[in-house]
Amino acid sequence: MNHIRSELVAVLIAVQDEMPLVLTLDQGRNLPSGPLETAHRSLQRGMRLWIEQQTQCHLGHIEQLYTFAEATGADIGGRDHPRLIRISYMGLTRLGETQEGWRGLYEYFPWENRREQGADQLDAEIGRALLQWAGRDAARLWRCAETFGLDGQPWNDELVLHRYELLWEAGLLPESRHHAPWLVPGRCMPSDRRRILATALARLRAKIRYRPVVFELMPETFTLWQLQRTVEAIAGRPLHKQNFRRLILAQDLVEETGEAETQLQGRPARLYRFRGTVIGTRHLMGSKLPIARSI
Amino acid sequence: MNHIRSELVAVLIAVQDEMPLVLTLDQGRNLPSGPLETAHRSLQRGMRLWIEQQTQCHLGHIEQLYTFAEATGADIGGRDHPRLIRISYMGLTRLGETQEGWRGLYEYFPWENRREQGADQLDAEIGRALLQWAGRDAARLWRCAETFGLDGQPWNDELVLHRYELLWEAGLLPESRHHAPWLVPGRCMPSDRRRILATALARLRAKIRYRPVVFELMPETFTLWQLQRTVEAIAGRPLHKQNFRRLILAQDLVEETGEAETQLQGRPARLYRFRGTVIGTRHLMGSKLPIARSI
DNA sequence: GCTGGTTATGCTCTCATTGAGCATAATGGA
DNA sequence: TCCATTATGCTCAATGAGAGCATAACCAGC
Known part of the structure; x- marks a missing residue:
């Protein structure tokens, strides 16, 4: 057995305030988690109920991310059994009255926020450290250039997980196995939880492009500019204002309140x-959100 | 606990032969599965080794699909515990010498194969049955039109899972809870395994567009026509030949053998x-495969 | 060798989408 | 009233995708 x-x-x-937030525990060092007890028909449903019970948030979109196994178990019967399976979910919500525990997502991934000026400098430092790690290895160099947009390559905001893993491999994170002389700034989490966070952000950035999930993060009514700022907060970079409006309005995603x-x-x-x-369906399958290539 | x-x-x-195949057990009624025993560092790695050991296939691309819980468990300590967690993976491979157990994927989803003429008729029958189920419910009608491309809507090949679930809800599948008078043809699997199959096909069709995973299904060398036929087999519909070539060649994905x-x-x-x-990296991140909107 | 059938490959044309910027409208404050 | 500021409308160019014509290179048959 x-x-x-x-x-x-x-x-x-x-x-909130044009910044993506994530609900944490334990001074930002942990994510909400619990045993898989109240599983109902589906994991998804159990997850939703459990979360809504724990926090007073109403969950909009919810999505399974990934299942990890932790093989810390001792040998049992001669075989190395994993002891713990972690099933991770991402949920989108509006900030309730309890602001407790919410942390800026980019505290954990400063390099993913490319909306301000300061980004350039951090970028340069990371680039230097990565190139040092890559050395003359062509595959490594190519990978660095692609994931971090180094060599004139365009920045691809969806590669959050790739970047995190690259930094990890390069020894630039506190949780890396071996440390490089310089470490990338950013808040940490024990175990592989920061990796889960990265998975979530990657998934969200990908999803927001082709499914109208941003609206789960918006209040009932909003201006197009507020909508754009929310998308920018998640994408981590600025968008062209007029084109954003054009794309939104062209798709009949929204209607004026008057x-x-x-x-x-x-x-x-x-x-x-x-x-x-308003219509019965929250999915609106044909519709894509902006962030085509942005700036 | x-x-x-x-x-x-x-x-x-x-x-094989321009048809996607899936490895099955038990006369096509089951999928390979086993206990999570030999988990190594990561689930992924354990999965790969286990599969390669079971079947003599070498796995190219491998990808976690979804984790399901089966809540068949009796009450234990007053709470309904799920008894079984199923972590599903998709793997791409080339057909080895053992052809045993491989079944045509479209035997399970005949409506997803839209390359031949016969598709039209099945389509019409499904459409009729769906409309009957939808009745006057606007949300249902809209959903049917979107997922099955009924009302002049374009066919979206990635909506495999949506279509499966819609058919299930409409009572058109043998595994549906309540049966409609007419059932959609197609091979069945017990429990939710056909759903897992649908998840895999949906994921594969989505992935093939923006990551060059088709090549995991190809022999070492191939003609562009063979490549196109393989993509068509997975996408389930024909592509424009000249444009396919243009797209492939424009991206430096392949090189001539001479x-x-x-x-x-x-x-x-x-x-x-x-x-x-040839290059170190199998991912080639910037690159997309065809199937833009196809025919 | 020449001819027609067949498939591969090259090229063009058009239309839709996207990136970018200019121009105008509507507000509050000096 | 004028100006700063933000919202909104519109144009133009570059790019990419869908479709089809034209040519090239092979085979079999005469």
């Missing part, structure tokens, strides 16, 4: 609402 | 080989 403990791990993501939001300066912006919740 | 049995399930896929293959008729075709195996 083969007895194994199993655990659900949740990566809950919200966006009202407008007047901010401190400038012309008031029209308010919109997501049509997917 | 929480003791659970766990199982690995493998969906092994190969392509030789040509002369078939029975016509001008001999040049032989190519995949560059990814």
Whole structure:
């Protein structure tokens, strides 16, 4: 027989003040997790109920990420059994009243946030360290260039996990097996939890392009500019404003509420609402969100 | 404590004679599976070794699909524990010498193979049955149209799982909870294994578009036409020949071997080989494969 | 050797999408 | 009233994808 403990791990993501946030425990060192007890018909459903019970958040989109096994187990009957299976999920939500435990996602991946100026400098430092690690190995050099957009290559925001793994291999992370002389800044998590985080961000960035899941992160009504800022927060880079509007409006994803939001300066912006919740279906399969190639 | 049995399930896929094949057991009614015993550092690695040991296939690309829980367990301590966790993987391979157990994938999903003429008729029958199920429910009608390309909507080959689930819900499959008067033809599998198959095909069709995994299904050298036929086999529909060539050649995915293959008729075709195996990296991240919108 | 059938390969044309920027509209404050 | 600021509308060029014509290179038969 083969007895194994199993655990659900949740990566809950919200966006506030143009920054993606993740729900953490233990001073940002851990992710919400629990034993796989209340599994209902499906894991998905069990996960949703469990999370909504634990945190008071209502979960919009929910998605299984990956299943990891930890082989820390001692030999049992001559075979190395994994002792713990971790099934990770990503969930999107709006920030409730309890702001406790939410941390900026980019605290864990500073290099993934390319919206501000400071990004360039960190980028250069990482590039230097990577090239040193790669040495003359052509495959390594090529990989560095592709994942980090070094050699004139374009930056691909979806390669979050690739970048994390590359940094890990290069010994540039505190959790790396062997350390390089210089380490990339960024908040850590024990075990492979930062890897799970990276998986979640990669998946979210990929998903946001071809399924309208951003709206799960938005309030009921919003301006197109707010929508764009939310997408930018997740994509980690700026988008072209006029083209963003064009793409959104061309797809009938949203409809005007008829009202407008007047901010401190400038012309008031029209308010919109997501049509997917109005129509029966939240998926709207044909529709893609922007971030074509951005800047 | 929480003791659970766990199982690995493998969906092994190969392509032969322009048809995708899947490795099955038990007269095509089952998929290779086994307890999660020999897990090494990672599940992935354990899976690969286990599969390669069981079947004599060398696995190219391998990918985790999904983790299911079966909640058939009786109450233990007042809580409904899932008893079995199934972690499913998809692997790509070339057909070895042992052809035993390989079945045509489209025997399980006849409606997904849209390369021949007969597809139209089956399509019409399914369409009729679906519309009957949908009745006047707008959300249902919309969903049917989107997933099966009914109302002038384009056919989206990646929606394999959506279509399977829709057919299931509509009571058109033998494994459905309630049966409609007419059932869609197609080979069955007990439990949720046909669903796992559908997941694999959906994933493969999606992946083949933006990562050069087709080459894992190809022999060492091949003509562009053979390559196209393999892609078509997986995508389930025909592609435009000249455009396929253009796309492949434009991306430096392949290089000429210098030789040509002369078939029975016509001008001999040049032989190519995949560059990814020559260069260190098998991923070639920037590169997309065809099937843009096809015919 | 020449001819027609057949398949491979090269090239063009058009249309849709995307990246980028200019121009105008509508607000508040000086 | 004028100006700074933001929202919105529109144009233009570059690129990529769908479709089809034209040519090349082989075979079999005469």
